[in-house]
Amino acid sequence: MFERRWLLGVGLALVAVFGQAHPADAGVLDASWTAPTTNSDGSSLTDLASYRVYYSTSATPCPGGAFFSVASSTATPPTNQTVSFRLTGLANNSTYNVAVTAVDTGGNESTCSPSVGAVAQVEITATPTTTVNFGNVTIGSSATQTFTVQSTRAGTVTGTASVGAPFSIVSGSPFTLVGSGSTATVTVRFAPTSTAAASTNVNFTADGDALSRLVTGLGIGTGSTLTVSMAGAGSGTVTSNPAGISCGATCSASFTTGTMVTLTAAPGAGSTFTGWNGGGCSGTGTCTVTMTAATSVTASFMQASFALNVTKSGNGSGTVTSAPTGISCGATCSTSFTTGTVVTLTAAPAAGSIFTGWTGSCTGASTTCILTMSAARAVTATFALPSFALTVTKAGTGTVTSSPAGISCGGTCSASFTTGTVVTLTAAPGTGFFFSGWSGACTGTSTCTVTLNAAASVTATFSAGTGFTDNPLVAGTTLVKAVHITELRTTINTARTRNGLATSTWTDPTLTAGSTTIKRAHILELRTALNQVYTKLGRTLPTYTDSTLPAGTTAKAAHIQELRNAVNTIP
Known part of the structure; x- marks a missing residue:
């Protein structure tokens, strides 16, 4: 008695899902399972003959009437052997449940495996999906149409196309499709042998899939030729009913004697149809010709x-x-x-x-x-009107704004203004700084007014401190005072602190106006303290009048002014 212990359930591996379903398309499912290796009593399985793959759209396919019989490759399956089988001829896009049984050499069948459900799909599509009409074809001649076959799954799909007379496959069969989305072109010829309507299916098969497309055509006898010419500077097309003329491309066709042919003119873009000439036709409507002999008709188009x-x-x-x-x-x-x-x-x-x-x-x-x-x-x-850029550069802390608006530097330090615009710049020093003047397109310390007839640049300099007494000092006129030294000491120490240096100590820390004598040492230690800031910033040291200040040198206005100028450039 064949009573097998079924190992593992059936695993279904679906092929890729195909679109463009057609009523004649047949779907497939790929099923795989692990082969049994032991009998129900634990003994080794040695007489496996085949499997039955049951399938149904109902929830319980096994036991049932519909199954595929699959021969086993061995009577004694090895451990973890995977068996695969493709179910074909299924209803496309329908959900099937599948279960598997094992059959021994004596014909005994095991119990059913658990069932698994999946949707049957096709592996190829063929376009067009609608009926392909070859139209009227004269006996003794032929016409061709093409179908595009496309794979919808990975891997390689091989297949063929076939069709019955008076249609035939000209090229493209057999075909091989490699990879999802790959295509092949199948060409079908219609060569009528009688004046009758023909209709049949083009059948496509591939790896168990099958689908068909309907083709039709009408054989017609020989007759008189109708020729269409187009005139004028415009463009357009002329078509016929029954089919045969499509001018542009096909401007002449034969029709059996007595056929009533209706010509229709369609102007191209930018053209108009102005009328017919010949064949008894005139005006701008349709043209109807009864074919009793060779006939010529002219359609005129003019440019719009x-x-x-x-x-x-x-x-x-x-x-x-x-x-x-x-x-x-x-x-x-x-x-x-x-x-x-x-x-x-x-x-x-x-x-x-x-x-x-x-x-x-x-x-x-x-x-x-x-x-x-x-x-x-x-x-x-x-x-x-042309525009020109006005660019503001700042030294020190403060803001520059413009009227008309555009510059707010700080953030926006360049703006363009139309030619001839009069722009007024206003400087506002930041906390601990004073505005020491403009350079570039403006000078001085009041507002800066620029007329924009070309690109212009302005620099606004803000210096640490609150400003200097007697600024600027005038050589030979301004006396050097204690306050001049005190202001420089404060300003230089502020710059040292801002740039990471310790404050300097000074000779005569408190200078008294009118009683403290301005000494050579006062000037030298100011220079030394300022030079250290320049060195920290990697700048070239300032140059000074009386660079060594020999003993007995009297402090001059130039000594004070050049220190002021040098400290004003430090950020």
């Missing part, structure tokens, strides 16, 4: 015209002209051109203005704009 409108914007001025002529804006800013005309617009800024670019049907800053008139077009040309 489209308006080109130019608009100018901006605070500048200039003109826009066109080639071919028509636009001169300034005065004439709109005209019409026939369809297909290539129009070049040229922008010319007036003196004191600049051209900044096109918008609308043209973009960019080139002074020329090239348009092909296939529809109405609108273009805007922008002219502006």
